[in-house]
Amino acid sequence: MDTRTAITELIHRSGLIMDERDFKGYLDLCAPDYQYRITAYSPEIRKDMTWLEHDKAGMKSLFENLHRHNSDKSPISRHINVCLVDIDEAAEEASVTSTIEVFRTTLDGGETELFAVGKLYDTVTLGHDGPALRSRNVRLDTRLLGYGYHIPF
């Protein structure tokens, strides 16, 4: 598989695996120094905001605590479209820009609603074992998320 295809598959897989709530599987796609963020811009306060920020250990403890919380149980579906893959061979790294739409399907009757849209800005490290996620910034356009969600996008 060529590098570009491997990177594209990694990004898509990261979405599919989270849709399945396979959190361990997701963490396996991440490099040890993984950094995850959800950010958005608020015109109301004219500021960039960070809504969630975790390293790999932080993501792990978030996932492990989830079952102790009361959460919306509706499944969500992340539709990712990889747009730009910028490979830096020398640095063994790639920058990837994707669009993401998140849909939520209600528990009663399975009606699906668009939950959020935004972009993924990912850094992918390229090692012998294939590409791994080094950082992800989920940049949301949607800032109105109703009663919210416990699982990151």
Next chain:
Amino acid sequence: MSRNAVEWKQTPSFPESHYVDTRIYTEEDIFLDEQRKIFNKCWIIACHESEIPNAYDYRTFSHPGGPPLIVIRGEDMKVRTFYNICPHRGNTLLYEPVGNAKRITCIFHAWSFNATGDCIDISRGKEGYQDRFGCKDAGLREVKTELGFGGFVWVNVDDESCTLKEYIGEAMGMLDEHLDQPLEVFHYHKAIVNTNYKLWHDTNSEFYHDYMHYFNRITGMIQPGYFDRKYTGYPNGHASVGSMAIKYDAYEGSKARGVGWPGLAPGGWVLIDIFPGMTYNLRTSVLRMDTAIPLGPNKLLIEFRGLGLKSDTPEQRAERIRDHNMIWGPFGRNLHEDLLGVHGQGLAMRERTDSRWVIHGREENMTIHDEGGMRHFYAEWSRRMGRKAYDPYGEQAVAAK
């Protein structure tokens, strides 16, 4: 034992102050009455001063009583508020949430206004109105505005209202000394939930529902001092809950909080509910401010703000943001649960679902699981509405005669 229809509808065997009729959450006529008698009479937070730092900065605000507003800082740095309504043919003047406008020009027929609300130009005014109508007749409608209690911009659309200070009274006493440094909003988001605004305010007024929050149970409820926290009710329906030491590191993945807050003990937590729908929630390193803007009896917009000190270093600010997000962001471990709770209430308490009563019957010496905070709220609600929360249509009163 389960209950049949008659038993379900029977008035609860509590004092009248200890339960309410669920129609106060669902009926359109009661909501319209609340807009007139509560929201259009009370002081309401429109925004924070840090959102309009410079001369001519403005912020639009949809007042819960109905009028769309513009909050704007003048050349003299004074903050004023006007209806966002053109006095010509009623067009919206400003559309964006924020901006900077030395001159507010209506897009419809180009009438212009300045930041003190004066009309400064009527296009072809002389030709069209001759001397029958001019700029002096076309000023914007100004709304009472005061800055206070942490630098928030408070508005009151009732020209006859008391001052903000009189309205708040002693209610902010527990926070006063912690709010004397300039603050800055670093987080803003809003949520629309199909529920009634009072149910949201109730959730902010009671801690019995800490059973819902794993984070609160672990870091608060099982820690010493939790059941000593006391409610205090103040005139005008406000209430406060005292501090305790929260043990943040009891939750896996969470750390003891590094940055504190001026004057607040480490792990401290003070919460003050301001009638009819605003909550100050100072938790160790972050001040969260909720403002409720009902859009209908069963539709609520809540604005969430997270504030730190204006003097924060970048490191301190980053830490406050992390502390905030852990529990209070849209993906936080605590807020989502609160919103799910009131969403569930809204779902059950729609019209025609045959919901009937909501019980506020817990008495625990006005400590943290006592439902006295809500009883205090509904006493004020009843006073202002001229309706009893337990009997909003006077049916019980009639039946008793």
